[in-house]
Amino acid sequence: MNYDVIVVGGRVSGSIASMYASKNGANVLMIEKHQEIGTPVQCAGGVSDSFFKKIDISPSSEYTLARVKGATIYSPNRNSVTSKNKILKGRILERKNFDKNLAIQSANAGTEIMLKTTVKGLITENGQVKGVIAKHLGKILEIPAKIVIAADGIESNMAQFYGLENRFKPKDICSCAQFEMVGLDVDPEMMKFYFGQKIAPGGYAWIFPKGDNRANVGLGIRSSQGNAYHYLQKFTEKLGGKKVEFNVGAVPIGGPIQKTYGNGLIVVGDAAGQVDPVTGGGIHVSAECAKIAGMVAADAVQKEDYSEKYLKNYEKIWKKQVGKNLEKSLRFRKIFDKLNDEDINNLLKSAQNNDIDSISKLSILRLLKGYPELLKLLRTIL
Numbered sequence: 355m356n357y358d359v360i361v362v363g364g365r366v367s368g369s370i371a372s373m374y375a376s377k378n379g380a381n382v383l384m385i386e387k388h389q390e391i392g393t394p395v396q397c398a399g400g401v402s403d404s405f406f407k408k409i410d411i412s413p414s415s416e417y418t419l420a421r422v423k424g425a426t427i428y429s430p431n432r433n434s435v436t437s438k439n440k441i442l443k444g445r446i447l448e449r450k451n452f453d454k455n456l457a458i459q460s461a462n463a464g465t466e467i468m469l470k471t472t473v474k475g476l477i478t479e480n481g482q483v484k485g486v487i488a489k490h491l492g493k494i495l496e497i498p499a500k501i502v503i504a505a506d507g508i509e510s511n512m513a514q515f516y517g518l519e520n521r522f523k524p525k526d527i528c529s530c531a532q533f534e535m536v537g538l539d540v541d542p543e544m545m546k547f548y549f550g551q552k553i554a555p556g557g558y559a560w561i562f563p564k565g566d567n568r569a570n571v572g573l574g575i576r577s578s579q580g581n582a583y584h585y586l587q588k589f590t591e592k593l594g595g596k597k598v599e600f601n602v603g604a605v606p607i608g609g610p611i612q613k614t615y616g617n618g619l620i621v622v623g624d625a626a627g628q629v630d631p632v633t634g635g636g637i638h639v640s641a642e643c644a645k646i647a648g649m650v651a652a653d654a655v656q657k658e659d660y661s662e663k664y665l666k667n668y669e670k671i672w673k674k675q676v677g678k679n680l681e682k683s684l685r686f687r688k689i690f691d692k693l694n695d696e697d698i699n700n701l702l703k704s705a706q707n708n709d710i711d712s713i714s715k716l717s718i719l720r721l722l723k724g725y726p727e728l729l730k731l732l733r734t735i736l
């Protein structure tokens with residue numbers, strides 16, 4: 355067993371990074387601790403239309419269940435505004451099928467996959483990563499590689515084994531809980547978002563349609579604010595329908611970690627905090643960064659340069675592509691954190707009176723007219 359690249363984690367970041375490393379000539383092993391790729395699900399599956407183009411993958415009906423055209427947003431006092439803005443158009447993925455499909459595409463590109471194998475540590479020599487120590491069915495294995503890509507999610511150990519700081523503070527983590535429900539009376543083309551301290555403090559609740567009266571119904575709350583499951587139980591009490599699946603998970607919403615590379619190491623996806631801090635959406639950003647990670651790793655293999663000086667290219671490219679948007683989104687999130695229920699009620703009322711479908715800098719400024727402190731903060735961003 356001698357690999358150019360080992361990818362730890364086999365979901366969206368891991369499969370895309372390994373696929374692009376393999377496609378570009380590297381000899382790749384992807385290691386996943388679960389026995390099956392894609393389970394347990396920890397996602398609502400919402401992605402925008404632009405997502406597929408960015409990673410050159412077509413939206414097959416095998417894993418896209420619904421096509422959504424917009425969303426209705428509810429304020430704490432249950433007023434609502436409906437928007438069909440193009441940023442809300444997209445698809446709802448069946449993540450189990452999507453992740454498995456990505457792993458199949460990666461395997462077809464040449465990646466070897468080891469399942470039910472947990473990476474326990476990194477092999478390092480003089481600060482250079484040289485492979486991983488893994489446990490497979492009770493057996494400890496040392497697997498050498500020139501580069502390790504850490505795509506091991508929010509609970510990532512790989513970055514920390516190397517000495518990179520990627521522990522997210524509780525205020526920067528959203529704890530999520532979700533049911534898949536059937537028999538719901540939902541519009542198959544519209545998502546629903548609900549805000550309010552009593553519904554989802556520091557976050558929001560969602561209903562994402564999956565066709566045939568099925569939907570992912572979930573919520574995320576700031577992890578310091580209690581138990582997401584209890585809020586979800588309350589939220590779903592009066593919805594009707596039946597629960598057929600339950601998922602929990604957490605999302606880092608504090609922006610990317612300080613450094614996403616090292617000697618022989620690349621960190622990607624949730625492990626690197628590559629998630630939109632306002633929406634908590636990570637599929638899109640993770641996938642874009644993972645594609646870059648795989649390509650830079652394959653380049654490094656060709657050039658036989660696994661130093662952090664070379665792998666820094668990964669960070670340079672992802673920052674150029676998505677860095678500014680993530681920074682902007684984090685600043686927006688910090689503004690939203692300051693809003694109380696009454697503010698949200700007022701903003702939504704104001705949105706009802708404005709043309710929300712043509713959201714622009716100007717309309718946001720108009721919405722925030724009654725909030726001088728927020729407006730001041732916002733002016734530093736826009």
Ligand SMILES: Cc1cc2nc3c(=O)[nH]c(=O)nc-3n(C[C@H](O)[C@H](O)[C@H](O)COP(=O)(O)OP(=O)(O)OC[C@H]3O[C@@H](n4cnc5c(N)ncnc54)[C@H](O)[C@@H]3O)c2cc1C
Pocket residue numbers: 362363364365366367368385386387388396397398399400401471472473474505506507508510511530531532572601602603604605622623624625629634635636637638640
């Ligand atoms: C409830 C919920 C709803 C969400 N909804 C959306 C949404 O609608 N749209 C959106 O864009 N984003 C959403 N997200 C965020 C999105 O799911 C993540 O950002 C995305 O899945 C990150 O992918 P990843 O591959 O980086 O990490 P993960 O999906 O966390 O994958 C990490 C993988 O690494 C494996 N692993 C970890 N440690 C090891 C180890 N030591 N050895 C071997 N394997 C290991 C894990 O088993 C896992 O398979 C949601 C998140 C949650 C929790």
